[in-house]
Amino acid sequence: MRKILVWSALAIVIALAVAIGGYWAYWSMYARFQPTVITRNQAEIQELLDSASWVSEGGGGAPLYVVGWRDCGACRDYETEEFPLLRAAGVDPRVVIIARPDREGMAQSTAAERATVAEIWLTRDWTLYQRWTATPSRNWTAAGIPPADGNMARSAVVEAGRDFQQRLESLLRASGVRGMTYPLVLWRDRDGFLKVCACSDARSFAFIRDDLGAEDSLPQPAPTGPMGPDSPVPPLPYPDVNGDQPETLPTIPPVPGTGGASPGTGAPPARPAGPPTPREPPTPSQEEDTVFYR
Numbered sequence: 001m002r003k004i005l006v007w008s009a010l011a012i013v014i015a016l017a018v019a020i021g022g023y024w025a026y027w028s029m030y031a032r033f034q035p036t037v038i039t040r041n042q043a044e045i046q047e048l049l050d051s052a053s054w055v056s057e058g059g060g061g062a063p064l065y066v067v068g069w070r071d072c073g074a075c076r077d078y079e080t081e082e083f084p085l086l087r088a089a090g091v092d093p094r095v096v097i098i099a100r101p102d103r104e105g106m107a108q109s110t111a112a113e114r115a116t117v118a119e120i121w122l123t124r125d126w127t128l129y130q131r132w133t134a135t136p137s138r139n140w141t142a143a144g145i146p147p148a149d150g151n152m153a154r155s156a157v158v159e160a161g162r163d164f165q166q167r168l169e170s171l172l173r174a175s176g177v178r179g180m181t182y183p184l185v186l187w188r189d190r191d192g193f194l195k196v197c198a199c200s201d202a203r204s205f206a207f208i209r210d211d212l213g214a215e216d217s218l219p220q221p222a223p224t225g226p227m228g229p230d231s232p233v234p235p236l237p238y239p240d241v242n243g244d245q246p247e248t249l250p251t252i253p254p255v256p257g258t259g260g261a262s263p264g265t266g267a268p269p270a271r272p273a274g275p276p277t278p279r280e281p282p283t284p285s286q287e288e289d290t291v292f293y294r
Helices: 002-029 042-051 073-088 111-123 126-134 152-174 202-212
Strands: 062-069 091-098 184-188 194-198 284-287 290-293
Touching: 042 152, 042 194, 062 073, 062 202, 073 091, 073 202, 091 111, 091 152, 111 126, 111 152, 184 202, 194 202
Parallel strands: 062 091
Antiparallel strands: 062 184, 184 194, 284 290
């Protein structure tokens, strides 16, 4: 009886360990990368997104909002890898760029970054955003852009972006979003539910593509030239080695400067007026038992 109890307790412990390990593996490798369905404050969050000064390449389609800042590496990765795939699926990626506030007395943004953020929020210039993100941050001086520091109106625009970030995070936490990592990607699925993804890990990207019907890679262009016997492009005619010629041969273009005349139909080359004058034969002579001609 005691052995049965011992083995039963051991089986329960092993089963519990397997269940805990399986759940941990499921959560760490799959579940934690899934997007979160927003069940509360959907209207407030949507209104907040619509009121932000986002920038986009255009093209219409279903909107997808990406919130981040200039030196966010995961934000740049998501834009570089996923934006072309999403646009091919009819999605309109919209970027909401912010300048992070100071933290514990340390500045998390530069004066050039704050000036550029204020300019983008005021003008919503996608070309300026592309130029900015394509230039290393250490080389970007915001030349030609009015500074935000010391300008009350532009400083208020920078603060409006920070207020947007804080308000959005507050609404998302109330909806059950715990890990507030960036970029924050928000969109509506096929059923109209608002979803959010804290996409700091590239393993989260596939869930958004699947939800919006985007492919995992862009389609490759079809070949334009002949690629073998199965090619739809017919090959050029080629003379038979036995002497038989095809019915039609490709037309040979005229030689430049001949006025379109084909070879062999022009004026014959000039000939000499008469035969050349023959040379006199050499005269033999002998010197010191040697015959030579001069």
